[in-house]
Amino acid sequence: MVKITKPAQAGTVESNDIMVTVAPAESGSGIVVELTSPVIKKYGKQICAVIEKTAKDCGIQDALVNANDKGALDCTIEARVKTAIARACAGEAK
Amino acid sequence: MLNKAGREIPSVIPGLGEVKLYNGAFGTIPTGRMVGPKIALNKPRSEKLVKSIDQVIDAAGLKDGMTISFHHHFRNGDYVLNMVMEAIARKGIKDLTLAPSSLSNVHEAIIPYMDEGVITAVETSGARGKLGKYFTEGRLKKPVIIRSHGGRARAIECGELKIDVAFIGAPACDTYGNINGISGKSACGSMGYAIVDAEHADKVVAITDNLVPHPLFPISIPQTNVDFIVEVDSIGDPKGIASGALRISKDPRELKIAEYAAAVIEYSGQFKEGYSAQLGSGGASLAVAQFMKEKMIAEGITGSFGVGGITTPFVNMLEEGLFKMMYDVQDFDIPSIESIRKNANHIEMSASYYANPHNRGPIVNNLDFVILSATEVDVNFNVNVITDSNGVMMGASGGHCDTAAGAGVSIVVAPLLRGRLPMVLDKVQTIVTPGETVDVIVTERGVAVNPNRKDLIDNLKCANLPLMNIEDLQKIAYDLAGKPEDIPVTDEIVGVVEYRDGTIIDVIRKPV
Amino acid sequence: MARMRRSMMFVPGNNPGMLINAGIYGADTIIFCVEDAVSVYEKDAARQLVANAIRNIKYPCEVAVRINHISTPYGRDDLAVILPAKPDMIRLPKAETAADILDVDEIITAAEKKCGFEAGSIKMMAAIETCKGIMNAYEIASASPRMEALAIGGEDYLADLRTSRTTHGDEFLAARSQIVVAARAAGIQAIDTVYSDINNEEGFRNEITRIKELGFDGKSVINPRQIKIVHDVFAPTQKEIDHAERVLKAYEEALAKGSGVISLNGKMIDGPIVARAERALAYADALGMRKGAK
Incomplete structure (x- = not known):
């Protein structure tokens, strides 16, 4: 299990991108996603699912994820979440 | 009941009563006669000038429950509609039907008058921004009626849309009511949409910031149509009326789409001496003009006429002799306005001449090609240009379905993905133009030809284009973006989309 | 016959919109760049983005990745993240010696084995950007059977040579001649440097004509609008x-x-x-x- 120790961010607010901010959350709180997106009605569930799955695949149990989506595809969302988590855990790995 | 476009439409719609359902692009035979305005006596040397908008509202006899019209040539620079509505509201007149040829963002200033019940019904081409949202929320008493430009001309000429008072913003108007759009500080070029209103409204009011001595020439709207004239300081903001020369896109994706669309035209079998075309004003469709120009020069082909929605690239082709003439219902930029002013082959036309399906033949019937944009298309080639990915009104019907029905080859250009949104869906949210009138869909990742057009499919085979089934095109989009969820809607109908012949092709339901 | 590489288009690796659309312009090869196009603070983000794009988007052309040089703090991480996505080719910038190529080759070989890819399926090309590299061009070109092409990295080379761009292009004469001969001797392709004034179509066309005459197989491009021009010049009559x-x-x-x-x-x-x-x-x-x- 990997633990997020500090907030970190990845991505931009350019179109086709997503700005992902991850922050520590209390143990047991799970992955909580706050999503803003112009396509929330058509893809909101899918975006949240990708964020959650990516975080769990990175070994994260608890995190607060704020996602400001600008029409990113799943592969972009996954990359941004991975990067944000790697940055949030950067100190811990050492 | 299911209409012929496959949409479930109630035969009675609250607020509108019984409606005719879409029955195919040419499946409804019209009956009846064209209608005219009330006749009137105008004595020699009568005074048409009225001091103020307040007074002209009285003089025109505007009363509760009437229908008023405006034209949208001033686009987002229009002052007239807001100015008149403010005066009407002050007088306490209620329950009006507002029937402008289209609405722009600037008109969101009239939302309070809708809240107050001054306006309770709207019939127009479309709405965006706050107005689109307002209509989609169902806050008007009646569902909004969306008509194409040709459909509106038809509705006026057959009496379905009976205008009591038409208010016409006049860039130049003489003291006896002759109007044109080509001179004055608020010049807008063609007055095409207003011509129909002026011919059929019971009372016609010219509002001008450029009153000139009689007689004005050339004449777009003649004195025989005009009852009253009001002079005001300004009828529009020139910056909002027309942009500087519209330029060809440098967006590489739009250029790619345009390159494919131009190849579709070139290899369609109809690209020959004397051909005719309408090009849109959007990024990709504008860029098509550039590629067409190169091909026409390379192959020594000249066109007979162009239709628009006129823009600089089109004007340039006229000036270079690549087209013999332009039929113009509206101008989008300053060089186009200059062109209609000075070029005898650049001709103003009315919305009826442009696209009314029930006159003796509009110019769209003679079109070989039209390039159209789209918000969404579906696997049945239906096109939506009116509602966005949230089901909210954000566009206008315009001449979309008119030109698609009229043109020999109708080509829809759009990116396959907008952000994450796929453009080719199972079903578009709202049908504006039925798939039976759409021939080719051009995207940056593939070109799909309507299976009904076997001739085109054969001709395009040697065009080095990424031809594919519409289903395959959709699959590319869905593979990238995933399958979108449907937008949940309520049963409440907030808008109806009339096909150009007056039948209902689709309705807009209020999203949850 | 060798793969056509008339146009090799650079695409900035940290821009999702550009990555998604990179395949639609008809370039023979697209090169996702995590080197000069990406700031040092975004290297980690760009390599994830590029790897995911390669995994998830079907590109209709060859997909290469320009990594950071193996001696920088980023090169090895670039390869670690990107190789498992199986790009068609790795482009090494600033190649100076055969050893540079062998280092990368070794890492690719290990990754191919680990990921179960066919041995030798990931190709390489190298850009030479220094005078020392030019002198070693043949050794670089022939260092590994993965090598498919040699390219010139223009601006760095000119700085090293202590000259700058001209309109006639004589400043590149020595490098271009050396590279095309070295590449041919090694049986691989020669790719010319970018032309950055994208609005100067005539100058661009002239340069392509010249490098085609010198024997080059293609040109690096930085804007989709340049692709058609390259292909036009390379078109047979x-x-x-x-x-x-x-x-x-x-x-x-x-x-x-x-x-x-x-x-x-x-x-x-x-x-x-x-x-x-x-x-x-x-x-x-x-x-x-x-x-x-x-």
């Missing part, structure tokens, strides 16, 4: 197409007859001429110039 068709016909007929000596209109046809004819027809087909062919 109708006369060349006709000739190529006749050459191949004569060649096939001779093969069918089992005759050893092949000639067309009294001229001998040998291997290089057949290869050239094949190349001309490949260029023609890519542009749809031979209607009804195939």
Whole structure:
């Protein structure tokens, strides 16, 4: 299990991108996603699912994820979440 | 009941009563006669000038429950509609039907008058921004009626849309009511949409910031149509009326789409001496003009006429002799306005001449090609240009379905993905133009030809284009973006989309 | 026949919109850049983005990745993240010695094994950007069987040479000549540097014409609008197409007859001429110039 120790961010607010901010959350709180997106009605569930799955695949149990989506595809969302988590855990790995 | 476009439409719609359902692009035979305005006596040397908008509202006899019209040539620079509505509201007149040829963002200033019940019904081409949202929320008493430009001309000429008072913003108007759009500080070029209103409204009011001595020439709207004239300081903001020369896109994706669309035209079998075309004003469709120009020069082909929605690239082709003439219902930029002013082959036309399906033949019937944009298309080639990915009104019907029905080859250009949104869906949210009138869909990742057009499919085979089934095109989009969820809607109908012949092709339901 | 690489388009690796659309412009190769196009603070983000794009988007062309040099703090991480996504090619910038190529080759070999990819399936190319690299061009070109092409990285090279860009291009004469000869001697392709004034179509066209005459196989491009121009210049004329068709016909007929000596209109046809004819027809087909062919 990997633990997020500090907030970190990845991505931009350019179109086709997503700005992902991850922050520590209390143990047991799970992955909580706050999503803003112009396509929330058509893809909101899918975006949240990708964020959650990516975080769990990175070994994260608890995190607060704020996602400001600008029409990113799943592969972009996954990359941004991975990067944000790697940055949030950067100190811990050492 | 299911209409012929496959949409479930109630035969009675609250607020509108019984409606005719879409029955195919040419499946409804019209009956009846064209209608005219009330006749009137105008004595020699009568005074048409009225001091103020307040007074002209009285003089025109505007009363509760009437229908008023405006034209949208001033686009987002229009002052007239807001100015008149403010005066009407002050007088306490209620329950009006507002029937402008289209609405722009600037008109969101009239939302309070809708809240107050001054306006309770709207019939127009479309709405965006706050107005689109307002209509989609169902806050008007009646569902909004969306008509194409040709459909509106038809509705006026057959009496379905009976205008009591038409208010016409006049860039130049003489003291006896002759109007044109080509001179004055608020010049807008063609007055095409207003011509129909002026011919059929019971009372016609010219509002001008450029009153000139009689007689004005050339004449777009003649004195025989005009009852009253009001002079005001300004009828529009020139910056909002027309942009500087519209330029060809440098967006590489739009250029790619345009390159494919131009190849579709070139290899369609109809690209020959004397051909005719309408090009849109959007990024990709504008860029098509550039590629067409190169091909026409390379192959020594000249066109007979162009239709628009006129823009600089089109004007340039006229000036270079690549087209013999332009039929113009509206101008989008300053060089186009200059062109209609000075070029005898650049001709103003009315919305009826442009696209009314029930006159003796509009110019769209003679079109070989039209390039159209789209918000969404579906696997049945239906096109939506009116509602966005949230089901909210954000566009206008315009001449979309008119030109698609009229043109020999109708080509829809759009990116396959907008952000994450796929453009080719199972079903578009709202049908504006039925798939039976759409021939080719051009995207940056593939070109799909309507299976009904076997001739085109054969001709395009040697065009080095990424031809594919519409289903395959959709699959590319869905593979990238995933399958979108449907937008949940309520049963409440907030808008109806009339096909150009007056039948209902689709309705807009209020999203949850 | 070697793969066509008339146009190799750079795409900034940290821009999702550009990555998604990179395949639609008809470039023979797209090169996702995590080197100069990405700031040091975004290297981690860009390599994730590029790896995911390669995994998830079907590109209709060759996909290469320009990594950071193996001696920088980023090069090895770039390879670690990107190789498992299986790009078609890795482009090493600032190659100076055969050892640079061998280092990368070794990492690729290990990754291929670990990921279960076919050995040797991930190709390499190198950009030479220094005078030392130019002097070692043949060694670099022939260092690994993965090597498919040599390129010039223009600006760094000119700085190293202590000169700058001119309109006539003489400043590149030594490097271009050396690279094209080294590449040919090693049996691989030669790719020219970028032309950054994207609005100067005439200058761009002239430069492509020149490098085509020098023997280059293609050009690096930085904007989709440049692709068509490159392909135009590399396009064979109708006369060349006709000739190529006749050459191949004569060649096939001779093969069918089992005759050893092949000639067309009294001229001998040998291997290089057949290869050239094949190349001309490949260029023609890519542009749809031979209607009804195939």
